[in-house]
Amino acid sequence: MLEQSASRGDIAELMAALGRNARQASARLATAPTAAKDSALDAMADAILAGRNNILAANVIDMKNAEEADMAPSFRDRLKLDADRVKAMADGIRAIRDLKDPVGDVIAEWSRPNGLKIERVRTPLGVIGVIYESRPNVTADAGALCLKAGNSVILRGGSDSINSSTAIHDCLVEGLKKAGLPEHAIQIVPTTDRAAVGEMLKGLDGAIDVIVPRGGRSLVERVQSEARVPVFAHLEGLCHLYVDKSADIDMAVKIAVNSKLRRTGICGAAETLLVDRDAADTHLAPVLTALAEAGCEIRGSDEVCARFDKAKPVTEADWSTEYLDAIISVALVDGVGGAIDHIARWSSNHTEAVIAEDPAVVERFFNEIDSAILLHNASTQFADGGEFGMGAEIGIATGKMHARGPVGVEQLTSFKYRVRGSGQTRP
Amino acid sequence: MLEQSASRGDIAELMAALGRNARQASARLATAPTAAKDSALDAMADAILAGRNNILAANVIDMKNAEEADMAPSFRDRLKLDADRVKAMADGIRAIRDLKDPVGDVIAEWSRPNGLKIERVRTPLGVIGVIYESRPNVTADAGALCLKAGNSVILRGGSDSINSSTAIHDCLVEGLKKAGLPEHAIQIVPTTDRAAVGEMLKGLDGAIDVIVPRGGRSLVERVQSEARVPVFAHLEGLCHLYVDKSADIDMAVKIAVNSKLRRTGICGAAETLLVDRDAADTHLAPVLTALAEAGCEIRGSDEVCARFDKAKPVTEADWSTEYLDAIISVALVDGVGGAIDHIARWSSNHTEAVIAEDPAVVERFFNEIDSAILLHNASTQFADGGEFGMGAEIGIATGKMHARGPVGVEQLTSFKYRVRGSGQTRP
Numbered sequence: 001m002l003e004q005s006a007s008r009g010d011i012a013e014l015m016a017a018l019g020r021n022a023r024q025a026s027a028r029l030a031t032a033p034t035a036a037k038d039s040a041l042d043a044m045a046d047a048i049l050a051g052r053n054n055i056l057a058a059n060v061i062d063m064k065n066a067e068e069a070d071m072a073p074s075f076r077d078r079l080k081l082d083a084d085r086v087k088a089m090a091d092g093i094r095a096i097r098d099l100k101d102p103v104g105d106v107i108a109e110w111s112r113p114n115g116l117k118i119e120r121v122r123t124p125l126g127v128i129g130v131i132y133e134s135r136p137n138v139t140a141d142a143g144a145l146c147l148k149a150g151n152s153v154i155l156r157g158g159s160d161s162i163n164s165s166t167a168i169h170d171c172l173v174e175g176l177k178k179a180g181l182p183e184h185a186i187q188i189v190p191t192t193d194r195a196a197v198g199e200m201l202k203g204l205d206g207a208i209d210v211i212v213p214r215g216g217r218s219l220v221e222r223v224q225s226e227a228r229v230p231v232f233a234h235l236e237g238l239c240h241l242y243v244d245k246s247a248d249i250d251m252a253v254k255i256a257v258n259s260k261l262r263r264t265g266i267c268g269a270a271e272t273l274l275v276d277r278d279a280a281d282t283h284l285a286p287v288l289t290a291l292a293e294a295g296c297e298i299r300g301s302d303e304v305c306a307r308f309d310k311a312k313p314v315t316e317a318d319w320s321t322e323y324l325d326a327i328i329s330v331a332l333v334d335g336v337g338g339a340i341d342h343i344a345r346w347s348s349n350h351t352e353a354v355i356a357e358d359p360a361v362v363e364r365f366f367n368e369i370d371s372a373i374l375l376h377n378a379s380t381q382f383a384d385g386g387e388f389g390m391g392a393e394i395g396i397a398t399g400k401m402h403a404r405g406p407v408g409v410e411q412l413t414s415f416k417y418r419v420r421g422s423g424q425t426r427p
Numbered sequence: 428m429l430e431q432s433a434s435r436g437d438i439a440e441l442m443a444a445l446g447r448n449a450r451q452a453s454a455r456l457a458t459a460p461t462a463a464k465d466s467a468l469d470a471m472a473d474a475i476l477a478g479r480n481n482i483l484a485a486n487v488i489d490m491k492n493a494e495e496a497d498m499a500p501s502f503r504d505r506l507k508l509d510a511d512r513v514k515a516m517a518d519g520i521r522a523i524r525d526l527k528d529p530v531g532d533v534i535a536e537w538s539r540p541n542g543l544k545i546e547r548v549r550t551p552l553g554v555i556g557v558i559y560e561s562r563p564n565v566t567a568d569a570g571a572l573c574l575k576a577g578n579s580v581i582l583r584g585g586s587d588s589i590n591s592s593t594a595i596h597d598c599l600v601e602g603l604k605k606a607g608l609p610e611h612a613i614q615i616v617p618t619t620d621r622a623a624v625g626e627m628l629k630g631l632d633g634a635i636d637v638i639v640p641r642g643g644r645s646l647v648e649r650v651q652s653e654a655r656v657p658v659f660a661h662l663e664g665l666c667h668l669y670v671d672k673s674a675d676i677d678m679a680v681k682i683a684v685n686s687k688l689r690r691t692g693i694c695g696a697a698e699t700l701l702v703d704r705d706a707a708d709t710h711l712a713p714v715l716t717a718l719a720e721a722g723c724e725i726r727g728s729d730e731v732c733a734r735f736d737k738a739k740p741v742t743e744a745d746w747s748t749e750y751l752d753a754i755i756s757v758a759l760v761d762g763v764g765g766a767i768d769h770i771a772r773w774s775s776n777h778t779e780a781v782i783a784e785d786p787a788v789v790e791r792f793f794n795e796i797d798s799a800i801l802l803h804n805a806s807t808q809f810a811d812g813g814e815f816g817m818g819a820e821i822g823i824a825t826g827k828m829h830a831r832g833p834v835g836v837e838q839l840t841s842f843k844y845r846v847r848g849s850g851q852t853r854p
Contacts, residue, residue: 027771031795104794112816116805123797125827209827230657230828251850258852344454366845367531368458370550378543378848387853388844389539400552400636400841401657402829414827417815418793421805423678425685426814 011195018154019204021184022127026152028182030124034101036179041097041144044175045090048140051171052086058167059136066160078134079161089140089168092392096144099391102410103150117420122413124150126209129200130394131156131223133215136164142214143172143186145392149412152185154208156200158215159192166190197222203229212394212407217322232407234372234398236322237267238348239380242339242365243287244356245279251377252283252355253290259353259380261294265324267396268351268383272319274339277332280307288330297327304330319346336361340368347371349398351383372398372405438622445581446631448611449554453579455609457551461528463606468524468571471602472517475567478598479513485594486563493587505561506588516567516595519819523571526818529837530577544847549840551577553636556627557821558583558650560642563591569641570599570613572819576839579612581635583627585642586619593617624649630656639821639834644749659834661799661825663749664694665775666807669766669792670714671783672706678804679710679782680717686780686807688721692751694823695778695810699746701766704759707734715757724754731757746773763788767795774798776825778810799825799832 029037048055059081066076105122112118128146130153132138139155146153157165169188176183189196200208201223210230213223220233241259243252259270273291275284280303288298288308298304299318300311311330318329319342333339336354343352353375354365362376373383385393385406393406403411456464475482486508493503532549539545555573557580559565566582573580584592596615603610616623627635628650637657640650647660668686670679686697700718702711707730715725715735725731726745727738738757745756746769760766763781770779780802781792789803800810812820812833820833830838 030797110816112814116809116814118815123827248850254850254852262853362847370457370843373844373846375846376848378846378851379853381853382543382846382848382851387539387543388545389537400550404842405844415831416797417800417832419800419802419805419809420789421803421809423675423681424805424809425681426689426806426808 008195011191011193012199014191015189015196015199015204018187018189019127019207022152022154022187023207025182025184026124026127029147029150029152029185030103032150032181036181037101037147037150038097040147040175040179040181041093042175043178044140044144044172045093045097047171047174048086048090048093048168051167052083055086055164055167055171056081056083058163061163062136062161069160071160075134079136079164081136081164085137089137092137092141093144096148096392096409099148099409101148102413107415114424115422116424119418120415121418122410123416125412125414126151127207128153128412129156129208129211129229130154131197131200131211131213131215131219133158133219134161135214136161136168138214139165139168139188140172141392142212142394143169145394145409146412147185149409151412152182152187154187154189154200156189156197162192198226201227201229214395230401232395232397232399232403232411234267234348234350234396236348237269237350237383237396238272238320238322238346239268239270239351239383240272240274240339240343240347240353241270241380242274242333242336242343242352242354243276243279243283244336244354244358244361245276245283246358246361247279247283247355248357249283249286253286255353255355255377255379256287257290257294260291260296260328261326262379262381264326266381268381269324270353270380271322271328272346273328273330274333274342275330276335277338278335280332284308284332291328295326298330299327300330301332303332322348336364340365343369343371350396351375351380353378353380372396435622438618438620439626441618442616442623442626442631445614445616446554446634449579449581449614450634452609452611453551453553456574456577456579456612457530459577459608463608464528464574464577465524467574467602467606467608468520469602470605471567471571471599472520472524474598474601475513475517475520475595478594479510482513482591482594482598483508483510485590488590489563489588496587498587502561502587506563506591508563508591512564516564519564519568520571523575523819523836526575526836528575529840534842541851542849543851546845547842548845549837550843552839552841553578554634555580555839556583556635556638556656557581558624558627558638558640558642558646560585560646561588562641563588563595565641566592566595566615567599568819569639569821570596572821572836573839574612576836578839579614581614581616581627583616583624589619625653628654628656641822657828659822659824659826659830659838661694661775661777661823663775664696664777664810664823665699665747665749665773666695666697666778666810667699667701667766667770667774667780668697668807669701669760669763669779669781670703670706670710671763671781671785671788672703672710673785673788674706674710674782675784676710676713680713682780682782682804682806683714684717684721687718687723687755688753689806689808691753693808695808696751697780697807698749698755699773700755700757701760701769702757704761704765707759711735711759718755722753725757726754727757728759730759749775763791767792770796770798777823778802778807780805780807799823
């Protein structure tokens, strides 16, 4: 690893070299057969299991540093590895190996009256930059997913997990070498200097095609505001659940509790509950009672507080707060139109759900809201690539360009046109 | 129109207002029924025909200014409108009306073991910024294409064509009003101040989702280097034609002449001819003779000059020059591998064609070259949205994100997920 005292110029030079290496590797990966990529993935999983002791020893150092730095318990939990988590990493890589190789897939094909046959086929995107924080397993997940789609990747892990991430990366490189693939297909930034992130965000002289930040709001914010290359990300998941007067009450209760409380720290957790004003006498109390009994704090509008005495008054700031905790903001709205208006004003365009039996309500909710994921009669916590059947995901995107919603192996591809003729010239 | 003397702050304010208007219009357009969009397009075409005299009168002013400014004849030809060109604009709008509305299209659908039904459906992208130069017809083409895909558009035409473009824009707005669609769906920047372009490239406070530059290299270069929002563009079309030893000689001759000379000024025109060294005795002379007889200047490598006495010596700079003229650079290469190497080094990733009868050669060419469009036994001049059957195109993109190749109505859309459940919660 580079010394912390490396100068700005050294870092720029080091990162430019990583960019060139990644670009070269990506040209070779673009035509690598599926079998070679899959055998590399298998060898990576093997190497992680075989190298378990090295990985855990490296993690002990990171954990000790985190303890000395007095990091929060939640931070240390994300950082910590044990035998089960190492095995889960290896299993995750094998699950990615089992995904269909998207490269070469014919997405569309058609013929023209002049006899030209046109195909649109998937190609790798090129070089992905992944910037993440404390979780060392992202090294394995992101490395494997990018490789499967024929991309090379430059990984920049958090400085707190650098020892763990480097030990995992060693295993990935071992797998690449065993399969005869370029070892620069998966590179890790060998310095914790923050200037390296700045260089990645500038794109390394055009070497990086897209940046994926994996971490908290401040990381994503920095990446989105500074990046000169495209970014796949969501700043936050301010997910709404709307309960229509046509909703089945039991279903509304069950889905609200699951959407809010199954895991409160994920981006698909609901943060705001909107209840149809016409259902205030029927649906509101059962849903709020169930949430409160399950340990959720209720912050309600005046109307909600008047009807449910455990509710605390909501403030304007609550509507735009992603709690990531057992807290929910609640308002009454005038039917689906009122829900749509509230969501248009406050949503982060990530995921919204409607509970209703009236198909006209569902169609309006589905048509008029422009969020990445809309759900009917299902929990917002399904907002996840695995739950969508995409296998692994590298994150969830709320932008409208290229990838939207869960970013899986297919979203890490581009395409090109292949046109077959028999001597056609253009009149 | 705003005075030229408007201050920088005035321009920023004016442009921000355009951005807000566009964003509001886009929310309404997103759910506009196909019939309303189509009737607006019809009314626009009618208004253009009915307003022909106004448009031509405005064009006379632009032409007079261009003459006084001593603009080149080719520039004046692009600027000029006549009755036929006005009719072609109206016909172009009706052709866009006849395209299938992409919004709401279900691109993919699948079910999960837990019973969730997932659909990926097309949505509009949002707000498109189009920056163009002398051709006033881009006003109508781009306005109509963006509307068809449910997007609002901010048009910034060249200052030389501002009178013509404004007259055309008036007709588009008339069509929008007749169909009850928001008139801000298609806005034109009402000032020729260059600062307005700078504001658009900054994205108007997040109002613009993508910028499409339509014009020469210097415009595209400025947009690509300054834009803080995604750009659909190609800097140049440095298209290659490779003639393999397995090629049919007559076909090679016919396609080479068409690729180079049908129209030399378009981005799909071939600029470099690569001939298999094993075909130097058989294919080179017929192809070069035909090109030279058709008036094309040949710039050849030493080997080529030795074999064809009308060839002038090529320089290194020629390999990266988009002539847009009746000039072609020519080299011998070692089979398809040599062609792939040359293209990897010099290509602009726009369009490349291979003439060959050997299927293994074609597959290698198709697999190993990562350009937007690859053609087999067909002219490079087919690199065009209309020729691809996409109807109209707003341009051709060589980037790898979102749109690649011809950018038609489908490429001007994004997507969202609609998930239908029956009470599912996540375990």
